[in-house]
Amino acid sequence: MKNIILKYIEEIHSTHIEDFKDRAAEVEAFRIRFLGRKGVMNELFEQFKALPNDQKKDVGQALNMLKQAAIEKVEEWKNFVEQSPVDVDKHDLTMPADFLAQGSRHVLSVTMNEIAEIFARIGFTVEESVEIEDDWHLFSALNFPHDHPARDMQDTFFVEKEEGKQEVALRTHTSSVQVRVMETHKPPIRIIAPGRVFRNEAISARAHCIFHQVEALYVDKKVTFADLKQTLLYFAKEMFGPDTKIRLRPSYFPFTEPSAEMDISCNICGGKGCNICKGTGWLEILGCGMVDPNVLEACGIDSHEYTGFALGMGVERMAMLKYQIRDLRLYFENDLRFLHQFDNII
Numbered sequence: 001m002k003n004i005i006l007k008y009i010e011e012i013h014s015t016h017i018e019d020f021k022d023r024a025a026e027v028e029a030f031r032i033r034f035l036g037r038k039g040v041m042n043e044l045f046e047q048f049k050a051l052p053n054d055q056k057k058d059v060g061q062a063l064n065m066l067k068q069a070a071i072e073k074v075e076e077w078k079n080f081v082e083q084s085p086v087d088v089d090k091h092d093l094t095m096p097a098d099f100l101a102q103g104s105r106h107v108l109s110v111t112m113n114e115i116a117e118i119f120a121r122i123g124f125t126v127e128e129s130v131e132i133e134d135d136w137h138l139f140s141a142l143n144f145p146h147d148h149p150a151r152d153m154q155d156t157f158f159v160e161k162e163e164g165k166q167e168v169a170l171r172t173h174t175s176s177v178q179v180r181v182m183e184t185h186k187p188p189i190r191i192i193a194p195g196r197v198f199r200n201e202a203i204s205a206r207a208h209c210i211f212h213q214v215e216a217l218y219v220d221k222k223v224t225f226a227d228l229k230q231t232l233l234y235f236a237k238e239m240f241g242p243d244t245k246i247r248l249r250p251s252y253f254p255f256t257e258p259s260a261e262m263d264i265s266c267n268i269c270g271g272k273g274c275n276i277c278k279g280t281g282w283l284e285i286l287g288c289g290m291v292d293p294n295v296l297e298a299c300g301i302d303s304h305e306y307t308g309f310a311l312g313m314g315v316e317r318m319a320m321l322k323y324q325i326r327d328l329r330l331y332f333e334n335d336l337r338f339l340h341q342f343d344n345i346i
């Protein structure tokens with residue numbers, strides 16, 4: 001019997017984990033074979049009981065050695081299997097790795113970030129606010145007359161429109177953030193407000209019911225139209241290149257007085273005239289003006305002490321002009337052939 005035991009011990013010592021194909025399963029099979037209820041160890045113990053007493057000491061020692069050897073081996077192999085989770089025998093480690101497609105930022109996010117960075121360099125911080133807005137912040141505080149067409153169902157998605165109650169709508173412009181900021185902050189105020197806006201428009205190459213705007217607002221003592229103009233020139237050159245020229249045309253917005261629209265020299269033909277600028281050499285970029293004193297007062301700011309300028313631009317239009325995108329719908333279709341063209345513009 002002692003010889004049988006010594007043979008088992010030898011077998012245990014000469015078995016290596018490297019010989020196993022399915023490691024975890026084969027270690028378990030080994031454990032069951034030696035240490036299981038009907039395993040080698042228990043069988044030998046049964047035989048051991050029947051041995052004459054004079055052999056018991058010797059064989060008993062060998063049996064203990066066998067048990068010890070089996071336990072240690074199983075322990076050692078289990079640790080090994082746990083620490084090497086990849087079963088190298090089952091995987092061809094020389095195979096090339098799976099290709100993981102890498103995402104990138106959407107061209108509209110990149111454009112908004114760029115606008116934010118340009119304004120950050122001259123001290124503007126970013127403010128964000130709600131997309132579902134009440135009549136006061138969208139229209140009334142911004143000096144919109146009661147019969148203004150923007151208050152009409154045709155232009156605005158209303159969330160609540162009940163007789164005698166304040167109307168609630170998806171914001172039609174980011175100018176509402178001006179009001180929220182002026183109500184809660186004392187001048188000097190120097191913020192931009194990027195965000196999503198919603199209008200009840202039929203979707204086409206040139207219009208969408210969801211789009212993005214960036215608003216800027218500067219309120220302090222002695223802010224003048226000259227400050228506005230210089231800020232606009234700086235922005236246009238940073239955004240569209242150092243040779244960019246600007247021009248201001250008189251316009252009307254309820255919340256600014258005087259109001260203007262800014263054009264930049266066409267960055268595609270350099271001002272000579274092409275089909276993008278419709279032969280004029282100029283591209284319309286944004287609306288702007290001096291904050292109307294009524295707006296300052298509605299927000300609790302003394303219009304005799306403070307003045308300010310505001311401006312607002314469409315992000316889709318900025319990106320269209322910068323990257324020559326012809327159709328607004330492309331932004332929202334998530335066609336990878338379109339999105340991948342902007343992988344490297346971060």
Ligand code: DAH
Nearest residue numbers: 173175287288289310311312
């Ligand atoms: N809110 C205007 C719009 O959606 C854009 C605008 C024009 C914003 C003039 C301004 C501004 O701050 O001064 O068309």
